[in-house]
Amino acid sequence: MRRTSRLPVSFPTGFSLLLVLGAMLSGSVSAQQAASIPARPISSPAALPELQPVVSPLPSLVPVFTPQPGTAAPRPTPLTAPKPTPKPAPVTSTPVPRPSDPLFERQWNLQSIQVPGAWAQLPANRSWGPPVTVAVLDTGYVDSPELRARVVNGYDFVSNPARSGDGDGRDRDASATGQYAYHGEVIANLIAAAHDGRGMAGLNPQARIVHVRVAGNDGLIEVGDLVDSLKWAAGIPVPGVPTNPNPARLLNLSLYADFIPLTRCDPRVQAAVDAVTARGTLVIAGAANDGADAAGYSPAGCRNVLTVTSVTHSGQRPTYANWGRSVALGAPGGEQGHGIPASSLSGMNGERSPDGTSFAAPHVTGVASLLLTVRPRLTPAQVRDLLTRTATPFSGGCDPDPARTCGAGLLNASGALRAALASATGAASPGPGVKASPAPVRPAPAPARGSSGATSR
Numbered sequence: 001m002r003r004t005s006r007l008p009v010s011f012p013t014g015f016s017l018l019l020v021l022g023a024m025l026s027g028s029v030s031a032q033q034a035a036s037i038p039a040r041p042i043s044s045p046a047a048l049p050e051l052q053p054v055v056s057p058l059p060s061l062v063p064v065f066t067p068q069p070g071t072a073a074p075r076p077t078p079l080t081a082p083k084p085t086p087k088p089a090p091v092t093s094t095p096v097p098r099p100s101d102p103l104f105e106r107q108w109n110l111q112s113i114q115v116p117g118a119w120a121q122l123p124a125n126r127s128w129g130p131p132v133t134v135a136v137l138d139t140g141y142v143d144s145p146e147l148r149a150r151v152v153n154g155y156d157f158v159s160n161p162a163r164s165g166d167g168d169g170r171d172r173d174a175s176a177t178g179q180y181a182y183h184g185e186v187i188a189n190l191i192a193a194a195h196d197g198r199g200m201a202g203l204n205p206q207a208r209i210v211h212v213r214v215a216g217n218d219g220l221i222e223v224g225d226l227v228d229s230l231k232w233a234a235g236i237p238v239p240g241v242p243t244n245p246n247p248a249r250l251l252n253l254s255l256y257a258d259f260i261p262l263t264r265c266d267p268r269v270q271a272a273v274d275a276v277t278a279r280g281t282l283v284i285a286g287a288a289n290d291g292a293d294a295a296g297y298s299p300a301g302c303r304n305v306l307t308v309t310s311v312t313h314s315g316q317r318p319t320y321a322n323w324g325r326s327v328a329l330g331a332p333g334g335e336q337g338h339g340i341p342a343s344s345l346s347g348m349n350g351e352r353s354p355d356g357t358s359f360a361a362p363h364v365t366g367v368a369s370l371l372l373t374v375r376p377r378l379t380p381a382q383v384r385d386l387l388t389r390t391a392t393p394f395s396g397g398c399d400p401d402p403a404r405t406c407g408a409g410l411l412n413a414s415g416a417l418r419a420a421l422a423s424a425t426g427a428a429s430p431g432p433g434v435k436a437s438p439a440p441v442r443p444a445p446a447p448a449r450g451s452s453g454a455t456s457r
């Protein structure tokens with residue numbers, strides 16, 4: 001039976017376009033469990049919350065080093081004269097960080113894209129560079145203990161009170177409500193969960209998250225709300241809404257249109273993406289979950305969007321995952337029964353393992369945030385180039401049909417960070433030891449235009 005990503009709702013009339021979250025509801029969490037998520041009403045503050053400078057030390061990326069296999073255990077001093085022992089071999093490589101968070105051992109997704117190898121290249125003294133702000137345009141704010149002082153309740157852009165679930169339209173409280181509240185929570189945690197010995201380990205535990213609520217209680221999104229959310233998240237003024245005091249460098253869009261005629265990127269979404277890109281903000285989107293060509297989807301098929309499809313534990317594209325020339329990369333999205341482990345307040349034992357391209361995209365967002373941490377001035381096109389040219393090609397392609405491409409390959413966090421650090425491109429200022437790159441980062445190739453009018457990259 002063909003899997004479907006469509007949420008079990010009847011589409012209301014009167015919308016020019018609706019978008020549906022790319023959630024693949026995992027069988028491990030029932031709708032009843034998900035529906036038990038408590039709403040967290042937060043009184044409207046006088047001003048929008050601003051991310052404050054972190055006064056306490058950020059959690060270390062490498063709080064605990066677990067002995068690696070083969071590491072010699074301490075031995076008692078022998079009573080007899082010891083034989084001369086050979087000198088230990090000089091250490092030639094940096095220990096691979098192993099966060100002590102209990103879920104880390106099951107986070108296969110981090111291993112498959114070599115995230116620990118990326119962490120190993122970062123300074124252990126927390127002097128990575130300025131934290132990167134990431135906006136998650138999704139179901140809204142959940143007060144995740146994985147994020148604490150690094151998350152803000154951004155803005156609620158759900159304009160229709162009949163679908164908002166909070167009794168009103170747009171307002172300053174982006175708190176998530178309803179059975180899909182976990183969706184944005186998991187995405188934010190994948191990007192930025194603390195390495196604190198509890199729950200999971202995020203890709204970038206220094207990143208800051210701005211939750212932008214764009215999906216209603218039913219998981220549906222109106223195009224006007226999405227367009228305004230995109231602009232606002234990047235710091236572009238939106239009429240009637242206070243300016244975002246925490247403009248983001250990266251926007252994660254784990255959502256897509258999947259019931260309009262799937263022929264092209266919606267021009268309204270395209271215009272917003274272009275405006276955001278012009279401000280130096282990169283839009284990263286899931287490819288969608290229909291096992292179809294992503295070119296006809298919004299925002300997956302839009303120009304200037306870094307579109308991500310899913311890869312399973314065994315390195316294959318799952319049948320649900322979209323494909324095609326619009327797809328830039330693959331990243332772990334998992335499959336039913338073998339999803340992406342993550343902390344979640346409403347999940348059984350505080351965790352859940354959903355699957356879908358919704359959960360592939362934040363892997364790319366998290367790695368992109370690491371690149372911007374070490375090279376804050378990278379442009380969206382330069383980030384895209386670093387991520388795609390360091391990807392691990394799929395052996396034999398990701399589908400027997402060569403038209404069903406998954407882009408450049410599987411995301412390689414370690415390779416991308418190595419390439420960024422080897423170049424001065426995007427550096428805040430060339431510091432000692434930073435060599436100018438003999439080969440500057442190439443700009444993204446010009447998009448080609450297909451016969452359908454859809455854009456591809």
Ligand SMILES: [Ca+2]
Pocket residue numbers: 156158164166167168169170171
């Ligand atoms: Ca509201």
Ligand SMILES: [Ca+2]
Pocket residue numbers: 101146193194195196197198199200201202
């Ligand atoms: Ca944690």
